[in-house]
Amino acid sequence: MCLAVPGQIVDVRDERGIRMATIDFDGISKDICLAYLPDIEVGDYAIVHVGFAISKIDEASALETLQMFRDLGILEEELDVTGGVS
Amino acid sequence: MKYLDEFNDPVLAKSLFDEIRRITTQKWSIMEVCGGQTHAIIRNGIDQLLPDDVELIHGPGCPVCVTPLGVIDKALDIASRPDVIFCSFGDMLRVPGSSRDLFIVKSDGGDVRVVYSPLDAVNLAEQNPDKQVVFFAIGFETTAPANAMAVHMAKERGLDNFSVLVSHVLVPPAIEAIVGSPDNRVDGFLAAGHVCSIMGTWQYGPLVEKYNVPIVVTGFEPLDVLEGIRRVVAQLENGEAQLDNAYARVVSDQGNVPAQKMVEEVFEVCDRNWRGIGQIGVSGWRLAPAYRSFDAEYRFDVVDLDAPESELCRAGEVLQGRIKPNECEAFGNECTPRTPLGATMVSSEGACAAYYQYRRLTGTPVGI
Secondary structure (H helix, E strand, O other), X not given: OOOOEEEEEEEEEEEOOEEEEEXXXXXXXXXXXOOOOOOOOOOOEEEEEOOEEEEEEOHHHHHXXXXXXXXXXXXXXXXXXXXXXX | OOOHHHOOOHHXXXXXXXXXXXXOOOOEEEEEOOHHHHHHHHHOOHHHHOOOOEEEEEOOOOHHHHOOHHHHHHHHHHHOOOOEEEEEOHHHOOXXXXXXXXXXXXXXXXXXXXXXXXHHHHHHHHHOOOOEEEEEEEEOOOOHHHHHHHHHHHHHOOOOOXXXXXXXXXXXXXXXXXXXXXXXXXXXXXXXXXXXXXXXXXXXXXHHHHHOOOEEEEOOOHHHHHHHHHHHHHHHHOOOOOEEEOOOOOOOOOOOHHHHHHHHHHEEEEEEEEOOOEEEEEEEEEEOHHHHHHEHHHHOOOOOOXXXXXXXXXXXXXXXXXXXXXXXXXXXXXXXXXXXXXXXXXXXXXXXXXXHHOOOOOOOOOOO
């Protein structure tokens, strides 16, 4: 439930006063909210939980974690192609 | 060691197991309070590869599993109403209420939708002004900032057709309820990394001091869990009790301050009932008075709805570490992931579901 998936910020924009971004999770794109990581920039990696970037993370750690999700075959599930938050 | 090859660095995993075996001189019980950690432990067989003297107890670390039956029934009641679009994270849909679940409500014609983010529900409210959009806001501290932002945004946008059914729970009071219990047998804790990425580590210091118990913050990847266990055992063997952070690549001492501020604005602390465990004081969040008009319990008049738990389901004992899932008579019989009696069999992070998925069909009593 409280897992979070790392991704790379692709673009940043303002939507009605809220900082939003497109993020790339190993080939899967999502729109997420950056309100809780105000200093993060395009190219940075963050871990994302239910559509919110919650913690900045270095690239090597991000790629390692993404590979684990891939190996387990649960990346789509975690990103709610099936609808779970766990 | 059949599981060792499944670690992404088997050599490091072996060295950690060897080190834990080397330093362990007596029996220790360690509790993880994170469903992701529970899942990793069972999937990778960490509990079976550890020395016999190190026992892992799977605590109440899955918010889906601890959401009370009465709250599920409130969700079912609201979701059945014709003018409602009921939005939820996907793993709540199969959690059984007293007589049905959200899937059945959906198949009976209810408008139940799975969303990735609570902000999706806010957007649905904006797009459907003639409908009441309700979001099922459950979760630990990790999820609360997202849910808080959804309510804040709905208020900013003046959406009077958006509300939330809140059942937020907090990890430190649950740890205190367990470690402070007269029959506690947990010697050390693993704290959940993503909860701490929001809240920081500072909340755990007073628990370490008051109860003289080691708490190590760590992640949910198998090597993180293993390193966390190593650090707990090392402290216990040295007679130490400290707060330690084994997940510094994600977790800072102060946590995510903007997220904490939003939670403080939208929510206030409250007592909370935990499914299978009962009432724990100041263990949850509810909407603060300034946001109370977004509370679905009041909007749909379900505040007093309550329901007794199943007598057959022993999830409460599982969540408190009193029995292992496969010691429950219903496990694998009346209760399977397809026909769950309790939430611990529903969520992939529930201890019962993890035991079932990885075929732990028999076990030895833990002998409390």
